[in-house]
Amino acid sequence: MSLLTPDSGLLFWMILSFGIVLIILSKYGFPVIVKAIEDRKAFIEESLNTARQANEQLANIKEEGERIISEAKEKQNAILKEALKEKEHIIEEAHQKAAAETHRQMEEATRQIREEKEKAIREVRKEITDLSIAIAEKVMKEKINRDNSQEEIINKLLDEMSFNKS
Amino acid sequence: MNRINYKHFKWLLSICLLLVSFQLRAAEEELNVQEVVFSHIQDAYTWHITEWGDHEISIPLPVIVKSQENGWHVFLSSRLHEGENYQGFSIAQEGDYAGKIVETLSSGEVVRPLDFSMTKNVCGLLLSCTLLSILILKTAQWYKKHPGKAPGGFFGLIEMVITYIYEDVIKKNVGESYRFFSPYLLTVFFFILINNLLGIIPIFPGGANLTGNITITMVLAVCTFIAVNVFGTKAYWKDIFWPNTPIYLKCPLPIMPFVEFFGVFTKPFALMIRLFANIMAGHTIILALTCLIFITASMGVIINYSMTVVSVVFCIFMNCLELFVACLQAYIFTLLSASYIGMARIKD
Secondary structure, X not given: OXXXXXXXXXXXXXXXXXXXXXXXXXXXXXXXXXXXXXXXXXXXXXXXXXHHHHHHHHHHHHHHHHHHHHHHHHHHHHHHHHHHHHHHHHHHHHHHHXXXXXXXXXXXXXXXXXXXXXXXXXXXXXXXXXXXXXXXXXXXXHHHXXXXXXXXXXXXXXXXXXXXXX | OHHHHHHHHHHHHHHHHHHHHHHHHHOOOOOOHHHHHHHHHOOOOEEEEEEEOOEEEEEEOEEEEEEOOOEXXXXXXXXXXXXXXXXXEEEOOOOOOOOOEEEEOOOOOEEOOEEOOOOHHHHHHHHHHHHHHHHHHHHHHHHHHOOOOOOOHHHHHHHHHHHHHHHHHHHHHHOOOHHHHHHHHHHHHHHHHHHHHHHHOXXXXXXXXXXXXXXXXHHHHHHHHHHHHHOOOHHHHHHHHOOOOOHHHOOOOOHHHHHHHXXXXXXXXXXXXXXXXXXXXXXXXXXXXXXXXXXXXXXXXXXXXXXXXXXXXXXHHHHHHHHHHHHHHHHHHHHHHHHHHHHHOOOO
């Protein structure tokens, strides 16, 4: 049957045209397409990887930021605490200084008062001595005059003196 | 609802009109189904398009023959119309060379000259090859013009098919050296596919039954045979002549080596017959179903009409099936070729 017998003419043309098509397509057709597709695939994969990395980095940065913020907060807290402490310390010191100053001033005052007092006492004494000498002088003078009046004078003088002293 | 009914009515009317015209035409002569079917399946020296009344519309194709007596002859096939004789050449009506050009020598002996005519199949082949080349080269050009981009539309479809064949068929079956064989396998796939699809189209540019022609499938199978055996590894040849079977199966009588060696030829042979038989059978069935209308023309109007409906329905079904088979056979040929090549590329 001629259906099953190959025809020489068609065989020739088939080998010729299929060969040419095969050569053309395997040189300029399919490798170009396949390469383009594979390149694109590689590009897409690379892009996806880059995106993933960027995402990871972003997450890292976020974490880092959060960490930094929390660290900063901690630092802030610590600083605040320190400041508070410092404040209290300063106040305390001021208190102490003030107390010491007061104490010193008080002491000074007492000392001055004492000195003043001593000085006054010394002056009084001197006055008394002077007075006594004067009185004694006067007494001595009066004795020469009259006895009764002597006593009177002395009392008067003493009264005066105690009045002066107070 | 009304509109749909109207639509249906229009369809029915047009089918009835078609039937009437068929009826008129078909009743004129007795039909030789075998002749009709074979004339459509086989090669021809003219590209028959249709008949308009008594006038045949066909494209005459160049005949290129080498006479045994006086060298090459090139002329149009219209000179050989209806068994005419031109310079000693004529188309044989019967005998071993029925339908082929024969030469009547001066001694009266009838011989077959060396025939390189551009027959219907050759023209169809050139057409499909041109179409295929343009298609693939245009796609390649698109990729060159748009680097790094994904095509849409038609090129996207081609890319999808190429990716599928390349990734799922070639890469998986051929193995390591898939890059070397992929252009051949892809070419084979698209060549078979485009010829199958063009073969289904019944009107002029299509209709050449190429992949249903044993010559075409033979060349493809031989190409696969060469690809398998020329690039076969040592392990492949060792498996053929000294297969891994019990020693008594190969030592005194080389039974297994013989079977294996036989297999080297049966594999491409099966490829050849499978593609040829599938496509030819599909075309035969469609043609036979179409002939059913004309056969039943003489059996009365009712039978003819009902058979026409049956025939049209079956033809639609068969055409859908053919469309599927066209893709499937291209896929199977590529898949089997790839796996044969893969088997020949094993390394121990």
